[in-house]
Amino acid sequence: MTSKTNREIAKQSILFSALPDGLASRLLDAASTHELQRGATIFLQGEPADSVYIVLDGWVKLFRVSSNGAEAVVGVFTKGRSFGEAVALRGDVYPVNAEAVTECRVLKIRAGLILEQMRAHPEICTAILAATFRHLQSLVGQVEQLKAQTGAQRVAEFLLDLCPVKDGACTVRLPYDKVLIAGRLGMKPESLSRAFGRLRDSGVVVKHNHAAIADVASLRAFAEEDRSSAWSKAE
């Protein structure tokens, strides 16, 4: 049982959008909706993976706690994003923790059910691959960013992702709190704050949870700037 609006959201997800309508409906009929408090755990790393999730509303973070206790944020998802596909369908254990970072609603679909439909309708595979592929892409992007960009540049890219426009001025709302943004970008909150400060020179003003960008194009130029050319600009 899944309400009408929830179905709409789910069908727009990468996972479902490639599926024929009847098939999507059948899966949605058997899905369950869950309301989660801020901070609620969805699953833990190491748990047997038995379900695929789609975020209906709010924000969910995927993170890994390494053996030394440090927390590494691996993804932050909102409305329409699915997670857990590749893992659940293999019957493996979840490699990360999932937690609600705002109050939120998620759709939970049992992996067994999908596998069953998969046998009957192989075209689902492509949909699942598409969703998995998107995760893969995002992780590749993260690795690249961590290896090749400074903190301020990562912040700039983060803001650019939020921008609805390609150039000119714009104001964006920071989607979740700064501690999480910092984690997502692989830095401490203090460093994020300083990174914002550095972006002021590139025309970015952050106030509360809004960032005003004077010129999107020049912010992009900053994000893509080579490290070695960065200093030459200082003089």
Next chain:
Amino acid sequence: MTSKTNREIAKQSILFSALPDGLASRLLDAASTHELQRGATIFLQGEPADSVYIVLDGWVKLFRVSSNGAEAVVGVFTKGRSFGEAVALRGDVYPVNAEAVTECRVLKIRAGLILEQMRAHPEICTAILAATFRHLQSLVGQVEQLKAQTGAQRVAEFLLDLCPVKDGACTVRLPYDKVLIAGRLGMKPESLSRAFGRLRDSGVVVKHNHAAIADVASLRAFAEEDRSSAWSKAE
């Protein structure tokens, strides 16, 4: 046409190991083997992805060149590892570059062929998901490492991955040259060298392309050590 030994190697890959024998053979019949010089390009990022690859021998690196020109190594694969599955099967473009870092042989399978077989034998999906999932895992691990560990700790983990034993002493051969190891671990060759130096205190001696580890267990302890506890050890 694929020679007998090549077939053996390919069938041990994650991608093929889950497939029924007849199906694997059919795909291998249509695959082609390629001999590559050191430094040869296998594909470029942005190119339409039409094939899935399996390494038969030698080493292949996947890397991304970001807009500022920096190179980020995203994976380094050897015998039995497949790459490109998720992408090629979606008909997307490759998100990374692939290059032979040693002289090597790879098996190339046209995506169209797999898709065709997929329609007829849906169980291939699981195999593909398994292979894709392994990539996903490895990327999650990389993100975690980059965010939560120091360079020396990443080097320690890299060595531990090469160790055939769980504790005691052991000597491992560095599988590829140090420039690439450094890239794979997200640092410069100079830093790698210093990281090796730092590991000397933990009983690691590197000579040429061999590393002698006095005690695997204590090296693991070093790798998993919390950053904040690191200083207390210095005194």
Next chain:
DNA sequence: GCATTCCATTGATCCATCTCAATGAGCTCC
């Protein structure tokens, strides 16, 4: 055997980020 070249190491310095600590701004609860 010797020169050449490539790669690894080492040293000195610089810059970015982390850490620890203090302050400040916004929010909730009474």
Next chain:
DNA sequence: GGAGCTCATTGAGATGGATCAATGGAATGC
């Protein structure tokens, strides 16, 4: 409206890694 809380910012100092430059060593060619 003020007390207390959380979260964001700012400052000072330490550290890790990058950079630039020089040296050392191993393999290759003649």
